[in-house]
Amino acid sequence: MSENTKKVPAVVIKRLPRYYRYLGELLKQDIKRISSNALSQKMNVTASQIRQDFNYFGGFGQQGYGYNVQYLYDEIGDILGLNDGDTTVIIGAGNLGRALANHNTFEKRGFKLVGIFDNDAAIIGTIINGITVKSIDEIDSFMKNNRVDIGILTIPKSAVQETAERLADNGIKGILNFSYTELEISKDIAIENVHLSDPMMTLSYKIKQEK
Amino acid sequence: MSENTKKVPAVVIKRLPRYYRYLGELLKQDIKRISSNALSQKMNVTASQIRQDFNYFGGFGQQGYGYNVQYLYDEIGDILGLNDGDTTVIIGAGNLGRALANHNTFEKRGFKLVGIFDNDAAIIGTIINGITVKSIDEIDSFMKNNRVDIGILTIPKSAVQETAERLADNGIKGILNFSYTELEISKDIAIENVHLSDPMMTLSYKIKQEK
Numbered sequence: 001m002s003e004n005t006k007k008v009p010a011v012v013i014k015r016l017p018r019y020y021r022y023l024g025e026l027l028k029q030d031i032k033r034i035s036s037n038a039l040s041q042k043m044n045v046t047a048s049q050i051r052q053d054f055n056y057f058g059g060f061g062q063q064g065y066g067y068n069v070q071y072l073y074d075e076i077g078d079i080l081g082l083n084d085g086d087t088t089v090i091i092g093a094g095n096l097g098r099a100l101a102n103h104n105t106f107e108k109r110g111f112k113l114v115g116i117f118d119n120d121a122a123i124i125g126t127i128i129n130g131i132t133v134k135s136i137d138e139i140d141s142f143m144k145n146n147r148v149d150i151g152i153l154t155i156p157k158s159a160v161q162e163t164a165e166r167l168a169d170n171g172i173k174g175i176l177n178f179s180y181t182e183l184e185i186s187k188d189i190a191i192e193n194v195h196l197s198d199p200m201m202t203l204s205y206k207i208k209q210e211k
Numbered sequence: 212m213s214e215n216t217k218k219v220p221a222v223v224i225k226r227l228p229r230y231y232r233y234l235g236e237l238l239k240q241d242i243k244r245i246s247s248n249a250l251s252q253k254m255n256v257t258a259s260q261i262r263q264d265f266n267y268f269g270g271f272g273q274q275g276y277g278y279n280v281q282y283l284y285d286e287i288g289d290i291l292g293l294n295d296g297d298t299t300v301i302i303g304a305g306n307l308g309r310a311l312a313n314h315n316t317f318e319k320r321g322f323k324l325v326g327i328f329d330n331d332a333a334i335i336g337t338i339i340n341g342i343t344v345k346s347i348d349e350i351d352s353f354m355k356n357n358r359v360d361i362g363i364l365t366i367p368k369s370a371v372q373e374t375a376e377r378l379a380d381n382g383i384k385g386i387l388n389f390s391y392t393e394l395e396i397s398k399d400i401a402i403e404n405v406h407l408s409d410p411m412m413t414l415s416y417k418i419k420q421e422k
Contacts, residue, residue: 011222017412025393080412081419095310102306105391105408111415150414174418176411180316182236190417192410197316199403200387201228201291203361204322206401207385208292 008056015053016080018043023073035066082110086173087147089115091163092155093123093133096178100152101128111150115142136163143170152176153183161185219267226264227291229254234284246277293321297384298358300326302374303366304334304344307389311363312339322361326353347374354381363387364394372396 022042026034040047054060057079060072077083088111090097100106101116116128117136124135134142142148151167153160153175160179167175174190177183182193233253237245251258265271268290271283288294299322301308311317312327327339328347335346345353353359362378364371364386371390378386385401388394393404 013413013416016416017409020412081415084419086415095306095313099306099310103407106411109408109412111411174414176414188421190414190421192414194410195232196314197320198228199405200317200322201231201320202224203385203387203401203403204292204297205224205227208295210399210401
């Protein structure tokens with residue numbers, strides 16, 4: 001299936017996590033089948049859009065009576081790489097870093113937190129969610145001795161580029177950047193820049209429309 | 212201009228904050244004009260897509276020599292309602308709530324934090340970014356005596372619905388929900404549900420593609 005996924009538009013990729021979450025909710029409610037129409041209502045996306053989205057991945061065998069929820073959930077999880085056992089480290093154990101370290105949804109999605117690093121002597125050695133915070137100076141040796149796939153950056157803007165390059169030199173595969181800057185890096189590394197003020201601005205837009 | 216904005220597709224609205232951030236970066240670099248081609252390269256969106264997006268709002272008067280950056284920045288800021296002086300409260304002063312209270316990008320975007328509330332006696336009375344955390348029991352009287360436009364929810368899932376309805380009863384206009392649940396509310400209130408694990412899953416997808 002993966003040979004067909006190269007040209008999937010970014011907007012479709014962005015919808016996959018949403019599909020995955022919704023399907024997870026359906027499973028919790030013990031719902032075994034769902035029509036694209038019913039899924040469409042729940043997701044606020046047209047049924048034809050859903051079919052188009054799914055067609056990028058082979059269509060998931062929808063038939064007259066709808067999708068098999070468990071199958072669809074498993075397939076999308078697989079496409080999202082959630083069964084790959086990716087391991088993560090958090091760099092920056094401030095408020096946001098601590099919030100993410102305690103954010104057990106990451107773990108539920110198959111990501112295993114294996115290390116937390118900071119440069120503040122007052123924070124190094126403290127324990128967050130069962131993990132002892134290490135000095136950032138130990139990151140190179142840590143990455144030599146442990147599988148680390150993803151680096152979550154919750155550090156000041158000024159330190160992002162240097163830290164990202166250091167992780168890249170040590171073979172990181174992806175970076176989730178919460179540092180309010182658009183990280184770009186020359187190597188072949190996947191990057192997601194998260195801007196917490198974006199949903200705030202979208203909300204503000206909606207409020208203005210409702211006035 | 213606002214009479215034309217009713218039917219703007221959700222994907223276009225989602226791109227507005229990104230445009231706004233990029234234009235802000237250009238202003239910092241003292242760039243006064245930019246062509247849709249140059250903007251397109253920076254934004255990783257086609258130039259024709261940018262023109263289509265902007266046409267929803269009247270096109271912003273692009274001419275042969277490009278867009279006026281300051282004008283475009285101000286117009287998009289206005290469309291996003293960033294000049295409306297919206298005030299916010301944070302409900303839930305845990306790690307994430309504290310991170311957001313200290314997240315000065317909200318303030319830079321024109322949102323004024325006026326209150327922080329929690330139900331934990333150990334946290335009530337502490338000061339975060341100059342604001343004394345109040346008991347959640349005071350929210351009704353606070354909202355009667357202060358303008359509060361937006362509620363930022365960083366509380367456990369189990370408390371979200373009840374808290375959102377309480378804010379709604381007190382006249383809140385919008386809710387930014389970080390509580391890992393898809394909040395739905397009957398009243399005419401704008402809602403943005405933020406799922407921090409979504410960008411993580413998108414990153415995981417990208418990593419899988421690069422393998």
